Amino acid sequence: MKRDEPSRGLTRRRFLEVGAAAGAAATLQTVTPRSLSGGPAFGTRPAVLDGREAEVEISIQEVRWAVDGRERRAVTMNGSVPGPLLRLREGTEAVIHVRNELDEPTSVHWHGLILPNGMDGVPGLNFPGIAPGETFTYRFPVQQAGTYWFHSHSGFQEQIGHFAAMIIDPAGPEPDPADREHVVILSDWTFENPHRIMARLKKHPDYYNNQRRTLGDFFADVSEQGLGATLSDRLDWGGMRMMASDVSDITGSTYTYLVNGRGPDDNWTGLFTPGERMKLRFVNAAAASFFDVRIPGLPLTIVESNGQPVAPVEVDEFRMAIGETFDVIVEPGEDRAYTLFAEAMDRSGFARATLAPSEGMEAEIPPKRERALLTMADMGHGGHAGHDMGQMEPDDAMDHAGHDMPEPEPMDHSGHDMGAMADMEHGPALRAPGTLPDDQMHGPDEHGAANAGVAMMATSRLHEAGIGLGSDGWRVLRYTDLAAREVRPNFRAPDREIELHLTGNMERYMWSIDGVHFRDAEPIEVRFGERIRLTMINDTMMNHPMHLHGMWMELENGRGDRIPRVHTVNVKPAEKISLLFDADALGPWAFHCHVLYHMDAGMFRIVHVVDPTMADQSGRHGDVA
Amino acid sequence: MSTSLLPTESAAQRPGADMPMMKPHLYTYVAFDELEWLATGDESVVEYDGEAWIGGDFHRLWVKAAGEQSTSESHGDVEFQGLYSRAITPFWNLQTGLRFDHRYGEGTGASRAHVALGLEGLAPYWFEVEAFVFLSDDADASARLEASYETLLTQRLIVESEFETNVALQDVPELGLGSGFTDVELGARMRYEFVREFAPYVGYSWSRKLGETADVIRAADGEVGGGALVIGLHVWY
Numbered sequence: 001m002k003r004d005e006p007s008r009g010l011t012r013r014r015f016l017e018v019g020a021a022a023g024a025a026a027t028l029q030t031v032t033p034r035s036l037s038g039g040p041a042f043g044t045r046p047a048v049l050d051g052r053e054a055e056v057e058i059s060i061q062e063v064r065w066a067v068d069g070r071e072r073r074a075v076t077m078n079g080s081v082p083g084p085l086l087r088l089r090e091g092t093e094a095v096i097h098v099r100n101e102l103d104e105p106t107s108v109h110w111h112g113l114i115l116p117n118g119m120d121g122v123p124g125l126n127f128p129g130i131a132p133g134e135t136f137t138y139r140f141p142v143q144q145a146g147t148y149w150f151h152s153h154s155g156f157q158e159q160i161g162h163f164a165a166m167i168i169d170p171a172g173p174e175p176d177p178a179d180r181e182h183v184v185i186l187s188d189w190t191f192e193n194p195h196r197i198m199a200r201l202k203k204h205p206d207y208y209n210n211q212r213r214t215l216g217d218f219f220a221d222v223s224e225q226g227l228g229a230t231l232s233d234r235l236d237w238g239g240m241r242m243m244a245s246d247v248s249d250i251t252g253s254t255y256t257y258l259v260n261g262r263g264p265d266d267n268w269t270g271l272f273t274p275g276e277r278m279k280l281r282f283v284n285a286a287a288a289s290f291f292d293v294r295i296p297g298l299p300l301t302i303v304e305s306n307g308q309p310v311a312p313v314e315v316d317e318f319r320m321a322i323g324e325t326f327d328v329i330v331e332p333g334e335d336r337a338y339t340l341f342a343e344a345m346d347r348s349g350f351a352r353a354t355l356a357p358s359e360g361m362e363a364e365i366p367p368k369r370e371r372a373l374l375t376m377a378d379m380g381h382g383g384h385a386g387h388d389m390g391q392m393e394p395d396d397a398m399d400h401a402g403h404d405m406p407e408p409e410p411m412d413h414s415g416h417d418m419g420a421m422a423d424m425e426h427g428p429a430l431r432a433p434g435t436l437p438d439d440q441m442h443g444p445d446e447h448g449a450a451n452a453g454v455a456m457m458a459t460s461r462l463h464e465a466g467i468g469l470g471s472d473g474w475r476v477l478r479y480t481d482l483a484a485r486e487v488r489p490n491f492r493a494p495d496r497e498i499e500l501h502l503t504g505n506m507e508r509y510m511w512s513i514d515g516v517h518f519r520d521a522e523p524i525e526v527r528f529g530e531r532i533r534l535t536m537i538n539d540t541m542m543n544h545p546m547h548l549h550g551m552w553m554e555l556e557n558g559r560g561d562r563i564p565r566v567h568t569v570n571v572k573p574a575e576k577i578s579l580l581f582d583a584d585a586l587g588p589w590a591f592h593c594h595v596l597y598h599m600d601a602g603m604f605r606i607v608h609v610v611d612p613t614m615a616d617q618s619g620r621h622g623d624v625a
Numbered sequence: 626m627s628t629s630l631l632p633t634e635s636a637a638q639r640p641g642a643d644m645p646m647m648k649p650h651l652y653t654y655v656a657f658d659e660l661e662w663l664a665t666g667d668e669s670v671v672e673y674d675g676e677a678w679i680g681g682d683f684h685r686l687w688v689k690a691a692g693e694q695s696t697s698e699s700h701g702d703v704e705f706q707g708l709y710s711r712a713i714t715p716f717w718n719l720q721t722g723l724r725f726d727h728r729y730g731e732g733t734g735a736s737r738a739h740v741a742l743g744l745e746g747l748a749p750y751w752f753e754v755e756a757f758v759f760l761s762d763d764a765d766a767s768a769r770l771e772a773s774y775e776t777l778l779t780q781r782l783i784v785e786s787e788f789e790t791n792v793a794l795q796d797v798p799e800l801g802l803g804s805g806f807t808d809v810e811l812g813a814r815m816r817y818e819f820v821r822e823f824a825p826y827v828g829y830s831w832s833r834k835l836g837e838t839a840d841v842i843r844a845a846d847g848e849v850g851g852g853a854l855v856i857g858l859h860v861w862y
Contacts, residue, residue, distance in 0.1 A: 124644030155645070200821075202652045203861070207821050214777040238750035241716055449683065452715040505715050507747055510682050517682070519647050523640055588640035600650075606641045 049084040052169065055095040058083065060106045060130070060152075065161060067256050068263035072191045074161035075102065075152065081261040082185045082285060083150075083164030090145040091171040096138040098130060105129040108138065109153040110166070111323060111547070112307050112567035115140035117587030120549050122153045125588055125606065129154060145170035146307030147281040147325045149185070156194030159287035159596055163187065167281065168307075175485070176303040178279035178329060182270040186282065186320065186342050186351050188255040188289040189263070198597055201249060201509040208251045211348060211371045212243060236376060240453055242541055244373040245346075246506060247467055249542070250288045250597065252349025257289065257342065259353035267362065268353040274335045278355075279303075280328045284320040287596040290345035290543060290570075291320045292469055295338050295355065296366055301329040302477060306566040309485040318477035319345070319466050321545035321570035323594040330355075337361035345468065345543070347371045372468020378541055380442070380455020380574035430533060433493045434560040436460045437535060437578045447515025451503035451539060455574035458537040462557050466543070466572060480557050482564040488554060491561040494533035494580055498524060502571060502593070502603065504540040510601060511540075511593065517602030524591070526583040528611040535578040538571045544598065545570045548607065550589040553579040568594060583609045653679045654861065659814070661857025662696075663830065669696045672855075678710065685710040687720060700730025706741055717746035724759055728800075735799055738762045743769075751775070766794040767807075778815075783824075785859075787812040796837065801845075803837020816859050824859040 049056040058077045065074035065081050077083025088094050100106045107129050109121035119140040123129030130136045145168045152162035165183045190197065200207045221230040237244050262268035272278050284291055294300070294317040302313045304327030318326060320342075332338055337356035344350060347369055354362055431437070442454045462479040470476045504511040513521065526532055534553065538544060547568040554563045556578045563580075571577050586609050593603035641647065659674040674691040687710050692703035708722035724739040743757030755771040769791045776784045789810045793802045814828030833850025834842050842849050 122644070124647070125641045128643075199652055203654045204821060210780045212777055212780060214779055216778070235750070241747050241749060241751060449712045449714050507716060508682055508712065518641075519649070600646070602646075604646065608640055 047078065047080070047084040049078075049086045051094050051096060052087055052089040052092060055097065056086070057097045057099065058108065059099045059101055060108075060162065061101045065261075067189050067258065067261075068265040070191060072160070075106070075157045076161045077108075077164055081161040081189075081258075082187065083162070085164060085183055086150065086166040088142045088166065088168045089171070090142050090168055092142050094138065094140055094142050097135050098138060099135040100130040100132055103132050105131055105154055106157060106162070107152055107154045108150050109549070110138070110140075110148065110150045112148040112325070113140070114143050114550065114552065114585070117550065117585065117589070120589065122549065122590045125590060142168060144168060144307065146304055146309075147183075147283065147327055148307050149283045149285055149325065151285060153590075156198075156287070156596060156600070158285075159188075159190065159194040163285040165281065165283045165285075175309045176279060176327065176329060179276040180272060181279045181281060182355075183260070183281045183283070184270070184340065184353065185258075185260050186284050186286060186289075186291050186293075187258045187261070188250075188286040188344075189258050190250075190254045190256070192254050194287070194596075197250060197254065198600060201597065205249065205506050205509045206243065206246070208249065208253045209243070209245060210251065210253045211245045211247075211346065213245055213373075236381075240379065241507065242374075242379070242453065243506075244375070245371065246541060247346035247372050247374065248289065248344065248348065249506070249509070249595075251346055252344055255289060255344070255349060257286075257291070257344060257349050257351035259340065259342065259351045262353065264350065264352040264365075269359055269361070270340070270353065270355045271359070272332055272355055272357060274333055274357060276331070278330050278332065280330060280340075282320060282326045282328060284322050284324050286322050288322070290322065290545075291342040291351065292345060293318055293320055293340075293342045294366075294474075295330060295340050296364075297334075297338055298330045298332055298355075302481075303327050303329055305482050305564055306568065308565045310564055311483040311485055311562075313477060313481045314475070315477045315481070316474035317469070317472070319469055319570075321543065321568060321594070323545050323547050323568035324566075324570070337363040339363040339365055341366055343369065345372065345466075347468065369468075369472070374467060374541055374573065378467065378573035379453065380457050380459075380539075430494055430497055433491065433533075433580055434554075434556055434558070434563045436462065436556065436558045437576045440537065440576050442537075442539070445515075447501060447503045447512075447539065450505055450508075450510045450512045450515045450517065451501075452505040452507060453541075454501075454539045455537065458539075458574055458576035460577070461572045461575040462555075462577065464572065466570075479555065479569075480559075482555070482557060483559045483562040484564050485562075487561045488563060488565075490582065492531060494531045496526075496530060497533040497535055497578075498526075499535045499537065500524075500605075502536060502538045502540055502544050502546070504542065504598070504601075504603070506541070509597075511595075511598040511603035512601075513603060513605050518592075518604035519602065521605060523588060523606035523608040525608045525610055528583055528586055528609055530583045532581055532583060533578055534581060535576065536571050538573055538575045538577075541573045542595075542598075543570055543572055544603065545594040546591070547594045548581065548589065548591045550585045550587070551581050551583065551607075551609075553581045555579050585609055586611060649681055651679060651681060653677070656861030658859055658861075659857055660860065661814075661826075661828075661855045663853040663855050665851065665853045668698070670694065670701075670853075671696055672857075680710070683712045685718075687722075695730075698730065700728075702726065702728040708741065710745065714746075716748075717744050719743075720745050720757075737800075739767075748772075761797075763797075765797050768792045768794075781818045782815065783818065784813060784815045785826075787814075793838075798841075801838065801841050803839075803841055805836040805838075807836065807838040808832060808834045812855070814855065814857070814859075822861050826855075826857055826859055828855045828857075829853070830855050 064071045107121045107123045120126040148166040151158045256263045260268045340353040342351040439459045465476040501514050503515045552565045555566050588606045588608045591605045591607045592599045655677040657675040663670045670693050672693040676689045678685045678687045687708040689706040694701035704726050706724040708720040710718045710720045713719045721742045724741045726737045728735045739759040739761045745755045748754045753773045758768045771789045773787045791807045795804045810832040812830040814826045816824035816826035818824040831852035839849040
């Protein structure tokens with residue numbers, strides 16, 4: 001096995017290893033479209049596109065791609081799943097030519113990047129899309145560093161291969177240097193047509209749920225908890241017409257979960273030398289899957305989240321919502337293989353890779369954990385919590401105060417803007433920035449026929465690990481663990497609060513915001529320069545990873561002026577969550593659930609940043625570079 | 626290259642008006658919930674009960690078809706409905722349209738048309754329910770209640786229990802109906818979902834004419850009720 005040849009085209013001491021083929025490819029500054037006549041492209045590992053010094057070219061192509069020995073049509077960038085790793089450098093200008101070789105329109109969206117509106121890549125919103133045979137040139141200043149990714153914003157292309165990771169080197173020193181790096185892209189693969197998946201969900205929303213509770217489960221629960229408690233539990237769920245097992249609407253019954261495009265049998269392997277300090281750059285590029293990630297035998301030190309440095313946190317497992325990225329430092333000391341295990345949140349399957357000193361090694365695959373079940377707490381019926389105690393950690397089931405965080409660090413910055421807030425002209429005084437939201441009883445608006453139920457009481461659940469996680473006796477990352485490494489610049493109180501309710505109706509497979517499908521919704525208009533508190537209340541029983549384009553959000557997790565910046569945040573069932581953002585980028589920006597099927601079903605809004613001093617900008621596609 | 630970044634005619638539209646997501650999505654559904662053969666004592670019967678719809682989240686056009694046909698003789702009946710369906714609450718659709726009944730063979734041929742109005746949806750505790758009232762072209766009023774419930778033995782082996790009853794508000798002698806509850810049907814079908822869309826089943830179906838309707842049939846020396854084993858298919862696309 002040929003090892004990487006570092007640094008022919010790279011000046012850096014360290015190099016990035018994405019697989020056996022990466023070294024050679026890394027020396028190319030522009031990868032030209034590869035001929036497909038040479039046969040199927042499967043088996044190829046992602047190349048590296050180095051855009052740090054030169055213009056790069058991405059070709060959107062359809063290829064046959066094989067996973068665990070079986071093929072399907074894939075929409076790819078430069079012929080591989082995932083597409084090539086793109087490297088950029090902070091402080092430079094990126095110039096990326098994207099050529100569409102499909103027979104349908106396509107697009108590339110740069111997930112998490114702060115860039116001019118016209119470069120964001122949402123067809124019909126920020127630009128017209130890329131027609132078949134056309135080339136679109138993305139040109140934008142690179143203003144940030146860290147781990148990001150990019151993907152199609154057209155139809156279901158992202159589901160069938162159109163995604164890739166992006167690393168932006170900092171202009172200054174690397175905040176967390178390591179001896180070696182691997183990119184770990186998690187995704188979900190299906191041999192079905194995604195349109196067919198969507199259609200099936202519209203007809204039978206539990207089509208993919210093969211973990212529904214059966215008559216046998218009923219009797220098992222009766223013998224364990226007694227007839228009264230079991231009946232009461234079933235009546236609670238039945239009364240709401242909801243399923244406790246409805247954790248993921250698309251599951252391992254159709255998905256194969258991938259690491260770097262490889263199925264569990266293909267076993268992608270990342271090499272290391274024992275004793276090295278290794279950085280794993282995780283990206284959850286799935287269309288509809290949350291992953292719980294661990295490497296049995298290795299503590300995981302989270303150093304970066306959403307591309308942004310965070311105060312290091314050592315955990316044994318972390319949950320990745322769709323669209324999130326985490327950089328993790330591991331230091332495997334032993335000369336042996338370790339299994340990198342990313343279990344789907346609903347336990348219906350897993351992605352698996354291996355970290356090893358040499359190719360071909362394997363370590364044990366952890367046993368399947370029990371299926372996760374929702375509880376009444378996930379429905380915002382805190383008073384009924386406890387029927388499913390066996391499934392949960394104690395603080396999930398019993399304590400929704402949200403304020404008694406386990407962290408020793410006090411919320412010491414939370415009060416210092418109170419004075420400023422009292423002076424505000426905009427309505428009632430808002431809570432101090434950076435603090436956790438208060439519990440909130442739901443108002444009378446049930447959001448109509450598009451919404452199947454509201455959380456009676458929405459609470460902050462940032463200190464909870466999440467459904468089915470946290471009771472294994474090891475350390476699990478929680479959102480309250482994340483603190484920005486630097487004090488947030490321009491940290492101040494919000495000018496205005498916008499409250500949005502995440503809504504849905506699983507029986508009809510409808511997903512929306514405030515009960516309104518994107519088609520029927522007006523854009524959310526904010527004034528340029530405003531600082532907005534975006535409060536989201538999840539009135540559904542599902543997790544929704546909400547993603548705002550074009551502007552950083554700051555997650556108010558109780559860390560005061562060290563609250564972490566995010567581009568994507570997971571909102572748990574019955575959770576109330578708040579984020580701050582500065583409306584510092586003109587134009588209409590997409591804001592949506594990153595479950596691709598929820599987005600397609602209507603859980604999408606436009607956040608339109610307007611400058612009232614400028615005339616006639618309502619229909620402009622932003623400021624074009 | 627970025628030639629057409631500025632909108633042309635759509636400048637006055639709201640942002641996002643050109644997005645592909647703005648186009649309505651239409652879905653179609655076709656199902657035979659029951660397509661079965663009943664083994665009764667002297668003659669066997671094929672019964673079917675199907676539905677199809679096309680539409681979006683709130684507005685759909687439905688057709689429902691149900692009927693039975695003797696396998697040995699050319700008589701049977703068929704009922705067909707064309708309905709507009711509108712989601713009015715998270716779990717309930719209001720449906721209205723026309724229903725046509727046709728009975729054929731054995732000299733009992735008769736056709737009727739009705740206006741139909743009803744609710745279709747999911748009741749608490751997972752009962753699928755249809756409750757309809759009908760007004761025929763002879764101004765006869767009737768009502769029907771159907772409910773079904775699924776019990777999962779395993780993820781693929783599912784028992785569907787059903788209940789149906791009909792009420793007539795007045796006598797309809799030409800159809801042999803007396804006023805009051807006219808009939809009741811109970812069934813249990815155990816299907817195995819090889820895939821969700823294709824599930825053969827076996828079951829038992831029991832039905833009985835009631836009240837004055839039963840009297841009419843007894844007077845004609847007919848059978849007022851009985852049970853039958855059924856073998857059938859539950860298929861949809």
